[in-house]
Amino acid sequence: MCNDFTIEFIGLSSFTITDWWKESESHWVVQLDPTTHQVDCPICFKRSSNHARPGRRILRHRHILGWGDVSVCVPIWRQRCDHCALTFTVEWDGIPIRGSVTDSFRQLAVKQCHGRDLQSVPRELNIRYSTLERWYYTDAPRGLPDPAYHAPPDVLCMDEFALRKGHRYGLNLMDARSGHVWQVTSGRSRSQVRAALQAWPFVSPPQVIVTDLAPGMADTVRSIWPETTVVADKFHVFQLFGKSLEQKRKLSTFRGTQHRGRHEQRLLHKPMEQLQETEQDELKAWLASDPGLKELHTALQEFRAIYADENPERGVRAFERWLRNYLYSTSAAVRRIAKTLIQWQDEIKAYFTYPL
Numbered sequence: 165m166c167n168d169f170t171i172e173f174i175g176l177s178s179f180t181i182t183d184w185w186k187e188s189e190s191h192w193v194v195q196l197d198p199t200t201h202q203v204d205c206p207i208c209f210k211r212s213s214n215h216a217r218p219g220r221r222i223l224r225h226r227h228i229l230g231w232g233d234v235s236v237c238v239p240i241w242r243q244r245c246d247h248c249a250l251t252f253t254v255e256w257d258g259i260p261i262r263g264s265v266t267d268s269f270r271q272l273a274v275k276q277c278h279g280r281d282l283q284s285v286p287r288e289l290n291i292r293y294s295t296l297e298r299w300y301y302t303d304a305p306r307g308l309p310d311p312a313y314h315a316p317p318d319v320l321c322m323d324e325f326a327l328r329k330g331h332r333y334g335l336n337l338m339d340a341r342s343g344h345v346w347q348v349t350s351g352r353s354r355s356q357v358r359a360a361l362q363a364w365p366f367v368s369p370p371q372v373i374v375t376d377l378a379p380g381m382a383d384t385v386r387s388i389w390p391e392t393t394v395v396a397d398k399f400h401v402f403q404l405f406g407k408s409l410e411q412k413r414k415l416s417t418f419r420g421t422q423h424r425g426r427h428e429q430r431l432l433h434k435p436m437e438q439l440q441e442t443e444q445d446e447l448k449a450w451l452a453s454d455p456g457l458k459e460l461h462t463a464l465q466e467f468r469a470i471y472a473d474e475n476p477e478r479g480v481r482a483f484e485r486w487l488r489n490y491l492y493s494t495s496a497a498v499r500r501i502a503k504t505l506i507q508w509q510d511e512i513k514a515y516f517t518y519p520l
């Protein structure tokens with residue numbers, strides 16, 4: 165590491181660096197003191213005088229991956245107002261009055277929660293999971309940019325997420341094109357989804373919203389935004405097939421004790437044309453021995469081809485044809501998928517106009 169910390173690196177510009185030391189191999193402490201000695205009273209804005217300096221606080225400030233922590237050591241100042249005699253503790257910019265981390269550390273932690281394996285964040289930053297969760301739910305909505313300065317997104321993605329499996333669920337409203345998160349709310353029940361849409365920070369609702377296949381989701385959206393086109397999220401549509409294939413794979417005995425392996429997953433889940441020739445032969449032999457699995461696999465292959473079609477009208481026609489062919493399939497698993505897809509057919513057809 166460099167021999168000197170600069171205040172630009174620390175980023176708390178109302179301070180100067182008066183000392184720094186190494187606490188351990190991966191922990192630096194930078195001592196800060198305010199650039200000004202004059203503090204105004206928070207009530208009457210008149211001058212105040214210092215009457216006590218009961219020590220210092222050390223707060224975690226930055227964490228640099230593979231390198232370590234930088235903490236800041238800031239003074240505690242007790243002041244008395246010369247005018248109204250109020251006594252108060254000085255609140256430094258970027259330093260919360262309580263707690264053991266700076267605002268910037270907390271923001272960094274919350275930012276890291278977006279779009280990654282959230283369990284790894286507390287581990288990496290060495291903070292408690294429950295602390296991170298609390299920060300996330302209070303700060304993530306506040307950290308979002310002000311809608312007043314932005315055009316409303318026309319295509320929105322509604323994403324359900326849990327910071328950790330089985331924990332509190334939340335809902336993200338995200339610009340589908342830029343990936344920009346506009347709103348974070350907690351809960352995923354119908355009333356919570358409704359409340360989330362009602363809290364949408366823009367005047368105009370989006371033209372299109374992409375949602376998962378949660379029961380009643382499309383109707384819930386339409387009850388708030390009747391003009392918005394609901395599109396079924398492609399990922400969740402294919403997940404229906406994926407889950408079914410996995411169930412069938414585990415029941416399929418043809419491949420003996422090997423049937424739980426990764427290789428078998430690869431054979432079944434990869435598009436046929438992406439498999440090597442020997443793998444294709446292997447798969448064909450397997451499917452020939454298991455008609456139910458074969459039916460499901462064929463249905464998926466055909467469904468993939470429909471989604472790959474770039475012509476919207478042809479896509480819709482092919483989808484309707486697929487439904488007619490598989491709604492009365494010999495395989496119960498395929499019939500079940502077809503029934504779900506029928507319930508979502510408007511939202512699936514909308515995909516062909518808005519391939520998101």
Ligand SMILES: [Zn+2]
Nearest residue numbers: 205208245248
């Ligand atoms: Zn005062």
